Amino acid sequence: MDKINVLLIVTLISIFISLILAFFLLTVKTKYKTSNILFAVFLILAAVDLSEPLFNLVVDGPSNLGMLRTTLAFLQIPVFYLYVVSVCYSDFKLKPKYFFHLLPFLIVNIVLLPRFYTVDLSSKINFIINRQHMIELQFIHILFHIQFVVYFIAVFILLRKTKKLYLENNAGTHLNSYNWLFQFTVVLTVLYSIALLKNIFKFSDYPYISEWIKFGILVIQPFIFCWYLFKALNNPELFRNVDSKLQLVAEIILEEKNKEQSVANEDNYNEELLKLRSYMIEKKPFLNPSVTIQDISENIQIPTRELSVLINHQLGQHFYDFVNTYRIESAMEILKDTTKSKVTILEILYEVGFNSKSSFNTAFKKHTGNTPTYYRNNLQISSL
Incomplete structure (x- = not known):
């Protein structure tokens, strides 16, 4: 069995597990429906991100759909951030103001309009071949790095504040749940850091290193998601009783x-x-x-x-x-x-x-x- 077949099999398994978990979250009966929906969306976006090897088999050459699939990565971290907010605060509700988190995704796709989305196939191919010199792709990579840093810092600040609010207002035992949510965020931060490293090698003189990192992510990611959901099912309350109106x-x-x-x-x-x-x-x-x-x-x-x-x-x-x-x-x-x-x-x-x-x-x-x-x-x- 050659390397390509192994990669495809691992990709299929990873996507299948992510989608099954997402389906479970969307269909299970719970009073925490919003949190489940947000994490299901996060899993679906992760599955789409992992689907590149399969997508390349179906679509020959660069396409608008393929580029859109790539830019969906800009929605993953914001959705995860909203999920953490929904888990920490008992009064969380989706509001129109949260559409602000779509901004990086929209900006990226607008930037790609002139020289990718609206041009013919030969121009698209030329755009990809010369990707190292395309200012749009350089901008996208910088923006993704900034988004990654800003959102994960925001998540850690949120968890720290919520823990303090909990300690100041409650005397239950949900701190154990905080600890594993914090651990999951740390693991996810490491995973995304490795993914960023993969992208750096992808556009360098050592693209084969990027492929090996991609393979490692495909293998590890399903186990991380399964571990987290196992914990979530055993600790369904998590914080859930911290009111966002509370002050430190x-x-x-x-x-x-x-x-x-x-x-x-x-x-x-x-x-x-x-x-x-x-x-x-x-x-x-x-x-x-x-x-x-x-x-x-x-x-x-x-x-x-x-x-x-x-x-x-x-x-x-x-x-x-x-x-x-x-x-x-x-x-x-x-x-x-x-x-x-x-x-x-x-x-x-x-x-x-x-x-x-x-x-x-x-x-x-x-x-x-x-x-x-x-x-x-x-x-x-x-x-x-």
Whole structure:
């Protein structure tokens, strides 16, 4: 089996997997339909991008359709960015303003109109043969590199901000989901970086290196997408409960300073802090695995904005860590209780408001310096 046949087989497999995954996302019943549609579109665009070897078998020579297929790559990263936005924010909706993301794709195709789309076949062939000297293609390559850098920086900034918003307003366990979404973005960044390297070699004196890189991408990409969707199916909630209207505490503080207002005077601060701590001890809202700062705000009659500043700024703790402190203290009380020595660690973590063993272990070690098991065993040894 020669190299061309192997490339075609791998291409067919990669495209088939991408399209099957896209079909699944478009047909599966879920309340997160918009996110699924966006990722399905991303998979379809990726499949179109991978289809070059098959396309060249069907279409002989350069064509308008072939060039359009190539320029569709300018839609992949914007669609992925919108997908990440839709996953992070619970109130995400597709709006007309998002058509702005089509701009690079439209610009590229307008640039190609005079000397490619509107000319005869011989002129198209000449355009491709002399591609290294064509200013349009040089512009397209530069624009794609700029788009790649800008969008992936925007994605990482978005994930960082969303994680911080989550920590400041929620005390659930969705940070694990953040971690693998971040990992997927890193992997995708590396994949696109390799693809850019492939394009550099394609228009250099070493085009064969580009072919080998293309083959590697064809093999790796389906596995990456399958891994991501497997994770997504096992963590369907992801963030999903971060409201895009929420502000970071740093932004609130800056606004207050600009208005020359103090966030709260000392007496008011002490009064609100006392009310908060009394409520946490008496009502134990931390036992609810998905408690939010809004929930506590409603119950103690302190505006969410003020409460967020109180906890995240005045106390110097994220709401996530603030709530987990009470959960860990409660867990430590259970671990110290000799009458509950038969209660397992798993039972304890669920009882105090955690719903993930990994998040419980991480929080417990952060608070005490030890794992729950070590802490319990050490107590037993000390009592002997």
